Amino acid sequence: MNIKTLAKLCGVSVSTVSRAMNGHPDVSDEVRRKVLQTAQEHHYVPNGAARDLVRRPSDAIGIVVKGVGNIFFTAVIRAIENATEDEGFTFVLHQINTDEDELLAGETLARSKNLRGLIFLGGRCDYTSAQTALLTVPFVCCTYRNSFGTLAEDAYSSVTVDDEREAETAVSYLIENGHRDVAILLSCAKDGSVGELRYAGYKNALAKAGIPADPALTAESGGYSLHGAYRAAAGLVASGARFTALFAAADTMALAAVRALFDAGLRVPEDVSVISIDGISVSQYTVPALTTLVQPAEELGRTAVSMLVAIIRGEAINRHVTLAAALRKGESVKKVSG
Amino acid sequence: MNIKTLAKLCGVSVSTVSRAMNGHPDVSDEVRRKVLQTAQEHHYVPNGAARDLVRRPSDAIGIVVKGVGNIFFTAVIRAIENATEDEGFTFVLHQINTDEDELLAGETLARSKNLRGLIFLGGRCDYTSAQTALLTVPFVCCTYRNSFGTLAEDAYSSVTVDDEREAETAVSYLIENGHRDVAILLSCAKDGSVGELRYAGYKNALAKAGIPADPALTAESGGYSLHGAYRAAAGLVASGARFTALFAAADTMALAAVRALFDAGLRVPEDVSVISIDGISVSQYTVPALTTLVQPAEELGRTAVSMLVAIIRGEAINRHVTLAAALRKGESVKKVSG
Numbered sequence: 001m002n003i004k005t006l007a008k009l010c011g012v013s014v015s016t017v018s019r020a021m022n023g024h025p026d027v028s029d030e031v032r033r034k035v036l037q038t039a040q041e042h043h044y045v046p047n048g049a050a051r052d053l054v055r056r057p058s059d060a061i062g063i064v065v066k067g068v069g070n071i072f073f074t075a076v077i078r079a080i081e082n083a084t085e086d087e088g089f090t091f092v093l094h095q096i097n098t099d100e101d102e103l104l105a106g107e108t109l110a111r112s113k114n115l116r117g118l119i120f121l122g123g124r125c126d127y128t129s130a131q132t133a134l135l136t137v138p139f140v141c142c143t144y145r146n147s148f149g150t151l152a153e154d155a156y157s158s159v160t161v162d163d164e165r166e167a168e169t170a171v172s173y174l175i176e177n178g179h180r181d182v183a184i185l186l187s188c189a190k191d192g193s194v195g196e197l198r199y200a201g202y203k204n205a206l207a208k209a210g211i212p213a214d215p216a217l218t219a220e221s222g223g224y225s226l227h228g229a230y231r232a233a234a235g236l237v238a239s240g241a242r243f244t245a246l247f248a249a250a251d252t253m254a255l256a257a258v259r260a261l262f263d264a265g266l267r268v269p270e271d272v273s274v275i276s277i278d279g280i281s282v283s284q285y286t287v288p289a290l291t292t293l294v295q296p297a298e299e300l301g302r303t304a305v306s307m308l309v310a311i312i313r314g315e316a317i318n319r320h321v322t323l324a325a326a327l328r329k330g331e332s333v334k335k336v337s338g
Numbered sequence: 339m340n341i342k343t344l345a346k347l348c349g350v351s352v353s354t355v356s357r358a359m360n361g362h363p364d365v366s367d368e369v370r371r372k373v374l375q376t377a378q379e380h381h382y383v384p385n386g387a388a389r390d391l392v393r394r395p396s397d398a399i400g401i402v403v404k405g406v407g408n409i410f411f412t413a414v415i416r417a418i419e420n421a422t423e424d425e426g427f428t429f430v431l432h433q434i435n436t437d438e439d440e441l442l443a444g445e446t447l448a449r450s451k452n453l454r455g456l457i458f459l460g461g462r463c464d465y466t467s468a469q470t471a472l473l474t475v476p477f478v479c480c481t482y483r484n485s486f487g488t489l490a491e492d493a494y495s496s497v498t499v500d501d502e503r504e505a506e507t508a509v510s511y512l513i514e515n516g517h518r519d520v521a522i523l524l525s526c527a528k529d530g531s532v533g534e535l536r537y538a539g540y541k542n543a544l545a546k547a548g549i550p551a552d553p554a555l556t557a558e559s560g561g562y563s564l565h566g567a568y569r570a571a572a573g574l575v576a577s578g579a580r581f582t583a584l585f586a587a588a589d590t591m592a593l594a595a596v597r598a599l600f601d602a603g604l605r606v607p608e609d610v611s612v613i614s615i616d617g618i619s620v621s622q623y624t625v626p627a628l629t630t631l632v633q634p635a636e637e638l639g640r641t642a643v644s645m646l647v648a649i650i651r652g653e654a655i656n657r658h659v660t661l662a663a664a665l666r667k668g669e670s671v672k673k674v675s676g
Contacts, residue, residue: 068416071409071620078406078433090451093431095416113428226623252620259623282409282590285564285597286624 001044010038021111033104036111036134060090061308062115064106066122067098067224071252072278072297073121076142079301080119087309089116098122098223103131110137117308120144126192127151138311138318142304143295145320148192157311159303159321163194163277166293166325167201168208170275171247173291173327175209178336179245179273182206183217185233185257186249187224198249198277216241221253229253233260244272244336251278254290258332269334279328289330296323339382348376359449371442374449374472396452398428399646402444404460405436405562409590410616410635411459414480417639418457425647427454436460436561441469448475455646458482464530465489476649476656480642481633483658486530495649497641497659501532501615504631504663505539506546508613509585511629511665513547516674517583517611520544521555523571523595524587525562536587536615554579559591567591571598582610582674589616592628596670607672617666627668634661 007014012031020027020035027035038044061084065073077093084091092113096105102123110118118139126148132139132155145158174182184202186195199218206213216239221232229248233256236243246261248254254276258268268274268288276283279294303321310316345352350369358365358373365373376382399422403411415431422429430451434443440461448456456477464486470477470493483496512520522540524533537556544551554577559570567586571594574581584599586592592614596606606612606626614621617632641659648654 069412069619071412074407074409074412081431081433091431093419093429095419226619230623255620256623259625259627262625281407281564282593282620285568285594287597287600289597 001042003044006035006039006042006044009042010034021108029101029104032108033134036104036107040134040136058090058114058116059088060092060113060115061117061119061305061312062092062094062106062109062113063119063121064102064109064123065093065095066100066102066120068095070122070224071280071282072250072295075280075297076121076301079298080121080142080305083302083305087305089309103127103134106139107134107136110135116312119304119308121304122194124192125149125194125197127156129155132156138308140304140308142300144194147197153320154318157307157318157320159300159307159323161293161295161300161325162322163197164201164204166277167198167247167249168205169201169325169327170277170293171202171205172208174245174247174273174275174333175205175211177245177273177333180209180211181214181217181243181245182211183219183236183241183243183246184249185219185221185229185236185246185253187228188220188222189218195249202247214241217243224250224252226252226256229256230260233257234264237261237264237266245333246272246274248274248276251276251280251283251290251292254292254332255283255286258286258288258290268332273333273336275333277325279325284328284330288332291330291333292328293325294328295325299323339380341382344373344377344380344382347380348373358446367439367442370446371439371472374442374445378472378474396428396454397426398430398451398453399455399457399643399650400430400432400444400447400451400453401457401459402440402447402461403431403433404438404440404458406433408460408562409618409620410588410633413618413635414459414639417636418459418480418643421640421643425643427647441465441472444477445472445474448473454650457642457646459642460532462530463487463532463535465494467493470494476646478642478646480638482532485535491658492656495645495656495658497638497645497661499633499638499663500660501535502539502542504615505536505585505587506543507539507663507665508615508631509540509543510546512583512585512611512613512671513543513549515583515611515671518547518549519552519555519581520549520583520585521557521574521579521581522585522587523557523559523567523574523591525566526558526560527556533587540585552579555581562588562590564590564594567594568598571595572602575599575602575604583671584610584612586612586614589614589618589621589628589630592630592670593621593624596624596626596628606670611671611674613671615663617663622666622668626670629668629671630666631663632666633663637661 020032141158219232219236221228283290358370479496557570557574559566615631621628
């Protein structure tokens with residue numbers, strides 16, 4: 001099988017195949033996926049001296065960061081870079097938007113940079129084995145796992161907090177403080193991502209306290225931008241829904257929500273208590289300081305690298321590590337008479 | 339000249355030379371600098387088949403980010419990555435702490451990854467030509483230039499805002515709003531960095547308004563951490579110094595200062611007005627929203643890449659680009675009767 005046959009099978013030009021496999025940005029996702037899948041099905045091996053040179057074993061690990069400008073990821077990326085270098089590997093970073101496909105981006109990166117393995121920082125929790133079959137190198141999901149998908153446990157590795165349980169802890173903390181009308185602010189309640197797990201944790205906490213979940217108290221921002229979170233929180237207030245507490249699925253969303261509440265004449269925590277998950281450093285310095293469940297950013301990054309390196313070296317197989325988050329009490333939760 | 343001779347000249351082992359030149363982390367900065375400088379003085383070319391392979395022309399551009407966790411840099415890094423890929427180059431990221439030497443880190447990265455050029459995101463403004471002689475590839479300083487150093491203009495490229503002038507604009511805005519007792523919060527008033535330029539802008543604004551600069555109103559945090567900025571601002575208040583306005587040299591420092599003022603019983607802007615430089619998105623959502631001079635993060639990153647690529651391709655020579663910041667009025671500055 002040569003590149004001409006591959007191009008014919010895919011119904012595209014030889015030049016398009018070449019550009020698709022080398023990560024050229026002017027190729028559509030659809031075409032790139034088709035080329036990569038067809039190449040894999042037919043065991044296509046690129047030819048030519050240049051390709052041979054590139055294909056010698058490299059020492060590079062790729063990290064695909066999904067969610068540009070996610071402040072929480074900054075500390076994780078730094079830990080991953082340090083750990084990668086400590087292990088003697090090269091660190092290759094690629095950032096994508098939240099609406100891009102991390103698997104496709106990862107495989108394109110792996111091929112064009114001849115990577116030994118991939119770390120996905122952020123991604124969907126509902127992969128099918130057909131989707132991940134695209135990947136030709138071992139990979140570790142960092143800060144998420146395949147909770148809604150069909151991957152076998154031994155087909156991938158992950159390191160994460162228990163998002164459902166930590167969300168339940170956060171919401172239970174609000175309930176312990178006397179709140180019964182608890183709203184939730186998240187990207188999407190059903191998107192096969194970490195947000196959906198945190199939504200499940202929110203509902204678990206309510207159920208355990210015998211509080212019926214009120215759909216009117218769910219605000220979806222459709223993303224993680226500050227602007228989107230602000231609008232969703234403002235919409236919740238404008239809807240007339242009554243709540244004394246809010247659980248936000250990320251610190252940045254909580255900060256935007258505090259601002260939206262403020263602009264609506266509601267003060268935190270006097271009128272509405274707010275809790276979130278992440279523990280970015282800036283949320284300790286806002287007024288009020290956020291009460292949040294701190295994810296162990298450094299440990300998440302270091303663990304992802306050590307797991308991947310052990311697999312690359314043939315010293316370990318795929319496994320799944322759960323780390324604990326820790327409650328950091330700020331000033332955004334107030335006790336009320338329940 | 340072979341590696342044995344080089345090792346002898348440096349007074350270290352062959353293995354140390356090899357590790358120093360390949361960016362191994364267990365070599366001290368002092369030894370690495372000596373090895374790199376000696377190698378360059380004696381035109382040492384690494385030998386061996388592996389090295390020959392690595393030494394073929396690469397398509398990689400390195401970016402050295404000084405100041406881990408600097409939220410403002412997040413948007414610039416993203417722009418640099420996008421522009422690098424658009425130009426058909428590979429993007430290699432390396433992050434260092436503010437106390438590390440970016441030139442040394444850059445040259446080590448350039449050698450070990452066979453880079454075509456370097457972008458320094460953040461760095462000192464006082465390089466000597468002896469220091470930059472270490473670098474074997476073209477480089478662009480992004481967000482700073484060599485204002486206090488001895489480099490010839492044609493020896494390097496830079497893209498930045500006019501930090502001195504923008505700081506003057508910020509402080510003049512406070513003065514226009516009736517403030518005469520204006521404090522400044524910065525990392526260090528005399529560290530040969532952007533902070534020193536912003537300090538000069540602060541003094542210019544005072545001088546133009548005929549206000550004597552009061553040394554008691556300068557608070558130095560010794561770095562850009564939120565914690566350091568908080569302590570420095572708290573110390574300023576505790577010193578008993580009287581001021582009605584504060585210019586912070588970065589948005590994150592301003593956020594920490596607002597918190598320190600709050601903890602000391604002072605409200606922003608009712609008791610103290612605050613202005614800063616950067617324009618990170620989170621500072622639009624805090625209470626109060628920060629009034630700040632927004633740096634064009636996207637344009638800074640894109641310009642750095644296009645300048646470097648033009649030099650690599652032999653289409654341009656070193657040059658210096660100044661971009662404008664824009665005042666974003668928030669809620670942290672109050673007009674007082676001056």
